[in-house]
Amino acid sequence: MKKLLILGAGTAGTMMANKMRKTLSRNEWDITIVDQFKTHYYQPGFLFIPFGIYSKNDVIKPKNDFFPVGVNVIFSEISKIEPKDNRVILGDGVALKYDYLLIATGTRTAPEETDGLLGSLWYKDIFDFYTIDGAVALAEYFKTWKGGKLVVNITELPFKCPVAPLEFVFFADAFFTERGMRDKVDITYVTPLPGAFTKPRATKMLGELLEQKNINIIPDFNIMEVDNDNKKIIDFGGQEIPFDCLVTIPTNLGADFIETSGLGDDMNFVKTDKHTLRQVDHDNIFVIGDAANIPTSKAGSVAHFAAEIVEENLMCAIEGRELTATFDGHANCYIETGYGKGTLIDFNYDTEPLPGSFPFPGLGPFGLLKVTRTNHYGKLLFRWIYWHILLKGKDMPIESEMQMAGKKL
Amino acid sequence: MSIKTIAGVEVNVNDEGYMEDASQWTKEIASEIAKEEGVELTDKHFEVIDFVRGKISAGEGLTIRGIGKSGVVNAKExxxxxxxxxxxxxTKISGVPKPTSCI
Structure with a gap:
């Protein structure tokens, strides 16, 4: 029997286990998936928890619910990949051989990378919302918070779901307005980017939304440390920003074993060909999702669009053909803007987010770079789609390749 | 793209003044671009510039984190x-392309 080994059973790994079990013959191929945790988190839902819209139970299910029959599941830590010997060493020393390896170990928040972030105020006045613990702790904190300076700070690029911090401040504006205390809350968005987002049109549109909602933006801020005693953040240039409540998006890193296995860049993201999604040094290793160092968003939508490409190229490699599928970096992000409305961006490596309608040209129902109620319902509906369609690797009525039809230049 | 004379040499630059051909670069050009940027170059600056040019010629990406871990300087320095x-x-002073940030 030949062996396909999948590392990581998050969104990307689970989707691929489902897809490949359908594609690869059961008589010829063993498929094994490894993950250290037994709980699957619906990560797009974390954003909703601090504002009491979702609770913890809305975003968790057992991972075992989503694996197809005929896939071996191992819950274990991973200590190393040894690509020359085509094997992976697990935390307990057990070695797993593979013919093909798929890395889907994602990214994690690394607050320890910033001096003072894990100091005396951590989970007292400083929170993250990219972990279930942080999101739940922040929900409790907001229930009794009397107001003050709310500072949302992005530590460094790249980070998972680049629109989530914007959604967070939009939600915060609506949340404190609805509680009748918006005048007591000063919201500041502090980012290392030169504006609200990277690409020109989305930056302009989202920057204007921040202004309309009376949210301050401080760009080009690269945090050096947190001063817990004086409650302020300080950047490398010496600029200081005081806070009463700091919501941090910590440094994102890939898995530690990527570094020790010699496969990563300086943030432990796997060096990956951005078009074929194959690891740059090893022909029998492919990479999908946040774990890859490709220059697009770290987001579930990207993993979803990449899944078809990886499936096709993996089959090409297995059958000894040239890799025929090319990934375009397609990302598609619903952005909550508060008050039951949202906007939507759709883009890839070469095309910035443009205005228009999606997925059907002229019809929508979703509006690109427009704030509409339908966009918000699209995002809420997505949780159901995620659990029931996306993770199971079933087809969705959206092309993997980004479409120009319906977009206005 | 346009031609600009820097330190007496004609070089190709883009709209933002970044050199388009790293091989045209000299230390004198670096010093003159640095002056426009308000930086007076020291030996330490040139150590960093060497590291940056080395990274780019090896086809690798540049990040503040990477430079901070280079052993040449830490991020604060x-x-x-x-x-x-x-x-x-x-990057401008080193005659290499402006890094793109993508999210």
Whole structure:
């Protein structure tokens, strides 16, 4: 029997286990998936928890619910990949051989990378919302918070779901307005980017939304440390920003074993060909999702669009053909803007987010770079789609390749 | 793209003044671009510039984190040498393309 080994059973790994079990013959191929945790988190839902819209139970299910029959599941830590010997060493020393390896170990928040972030105020006045613990702790904190300076700070690029911090401040504006205390809350968005987002049109549109909602933006801020005693953040240039409540998006890193296995860049993201999604040094290793160092968003939508490409190229490699599928970096992000409305961006490596309608040209129902109620319902509906369609690797009525039809230049 | 005379040499630059051909670069050109950016180059600056040019010629990406872990300078020293927007400044002075940030 030949062996396909999948590392990581998050969104990307689970989707691929489902897809490949359908594609690869059961008589010829063993498929094994490894993950250290037994709980699957619906990560797009974390954003909703601090504002009491979702609770913890809305975003968790057992991972075992989503694996197809005929896939071996191992819950274990991973200590190393040894690509020359085509094997992976697990935390307990057990070695797993593979013919093909798929890395889907994602990214994690690394607050320890910033001096003072894990100091005396951590989970007292400083929170993250990219972990279930942080999101739940922040929900409790907001229930009794009397107001003050709310500072949302992005530590460094790249980070998972680049629109989530914007959604967070939009939600915060609506949340404190609805509680009748918006005048007591000063919201500041502090980012290392030169504006609200990277690409020109989305930056302009989202920057204007921040202004309309009376949210301050401080760009080009690269945090050096947190001063817990004086409650302020300080950047490398010496600029200081005081806070009463700091919501941090910590440094994102890939898995530690990527570094020790010699496969990563300086943030432990796997060096990956951005078009074929194959690891740059090893022909029998492919990479999908946040774990890859490709220059697009770290987001579930990207993993979803990449899944078809990886499936096709993996089959090409297995059958000894040239890799025929090319990934375009397609990302598609619903952005909550508060008050039951949202906007939507759709883009890839070469095309910035443009205005228009999606997925059907002229019809929508979703509006690109427009704030509409339908966009918000699209995002809420997505949780159901995620659990029931996306993770199971079933087809969705959206092309993997980004479409120009319906977009206005 | 246009031609600009820097330190007496004609070089190709883009709209933002970044050199388009790293092989045209000289230390004299670096010093003159640095002056426009308000930086007076020291030996330490040139150590960082060497590292940056080495990374680019090896086809690797540049990040503040990478430079901070280079052993040449740490992140704080890097900011002190090229104040404000260190990555944008150091690449311009080193005659290599402006780093793109993508999310």
């Amino acid at each position: 890097f900011y002190a040498l090229f104040p404000g927007a260190p990555l944008k400044k150091v």
